Amino acid sequence: MSLTMQVKLYRVLQEGKVRPVGSNEESDVDVRIIAATNKEFEKEIAEGRFREDLYYRLSVIPIQVPPLRERREDIPLLARHFLESFRKTMEKPINGISPEAMRQLESYDWPGNVRELENTMERAVALESGSEISLPVLPDRIAGYSNVGAAANSGRPAIPAEGVDLKRKWPMPNGATCRRP
Numbered sequence: 001m002s003l004t005m006q007v008k009l010y011r012v013l014q015e016g017k018v019r020p021v022g023s024n025e026e027s028d029v030d031v032r033i034i035a036a037t038n039k040e041f042e043k044e045i046a047e048g049r050f051r052e053d054l055y056y057r058l059s060v061i062p063i064q065v066p067p068l069r070e071r072r073e074d075i076p077l078l079a080r081h082f083l084e085s086f087r088k089t090m091e092k093p094i095n096g097i098s099p100e101a102m103r104q105l106e107s108y109d110w111p112g113n114v115r116e117l118e119n120t121m122e123r124a125v126a127l128e129s130g131s132e133i134s135l136p137v138l139p140d141r142i143a144g145y146s147n148v149g150a151a152a153n154s155g156r157p158a159i160p161a162e163g164v165d166l167k168r169k170w171p172m173p174n175g176a177t178c179r180r181p
Contacts, residue, residue: 006050006051006054007051010051010053010054010057012029012031013031013033013057013058014057016028016029017029033058035058041055067113068110069109069110069111072106075105075106075110075117076102076106078117079097079102079105079117079121080096080097082117082118082121082122083096083097083121083124083133086121086122086125086126087125090125090126092125093131094125094128094130094131094132094133095131095132096131096133097132097133098132098134098135100134100135101124101132101133101134101135101137101138101143104135104138104143104144105120105138105142108141108142120139121133123137124137124138
C-alpha cells in the first residue's frame with residue numbers, strides 16, 4: 001500500500017470519518033480492520049515503506065500464524081478439506097488420500113503455504129483416475145521424484161488417458177461455473 005494510502009487509512013481509523021468520492025461532506029464510520037501480511041513490519045517501518053503510526057493503530061490484537069511447515073499436524077485436515085471441495089466441484093468419486101501420498105504431503109515444506117496445498121489438491125483431484133489420491137498425481141517436487149522428464153516412462157499421469165475437457169464448465173460452490181480441467 002502506498003504511503004499516501006496509508007495516511008488516508010490511518011486518518012479513517014483515528015478519526016472514524018470518511019469522505020465518499022464526489023462528496024464534500026464526511027460520514028462517520030465504525031469499522032474494525034483485520035489485516036494480514038507476510039512482511040516483517042519492523043523491517044518495513046525501518047526502510048520507510050510502512051508508517052509506524054499505522055502499524056500501532058492496526059496491531060491491537062496481533063495474531064501470529066506460523067507457516068504450514070511449522071504446523072504439519074494441520075496438513076491432513078486441510079488436504080482432506082480441499083479434497084472434499086474439489087471432489088464435489090469436479091464430480092469425481094475420490095474417497096481419500098493414499099498413505100504414501102499423505103506421507104509426502106506431510107513431509108513437504110510448503111513454501112507457498114496453504115494456497116500451495118490447495119492448488120496441489122486441485123491438481124491431484126483433476127489428474128486422479130482412481131478412488132484415492134495417489135503419489136503419482138502429486139507434483140514431482142512433492143512426490144519426491146527427481147527426474148521430471150521420467151513421467152512419461154514411469155506411468156505418472158501427466159495428462160489423463162481420456163484427455164482433459166477444457167470446454168467443460170465445472171460447477172463452483174457459489175453456483176457460478178468456470179472452465180477448468
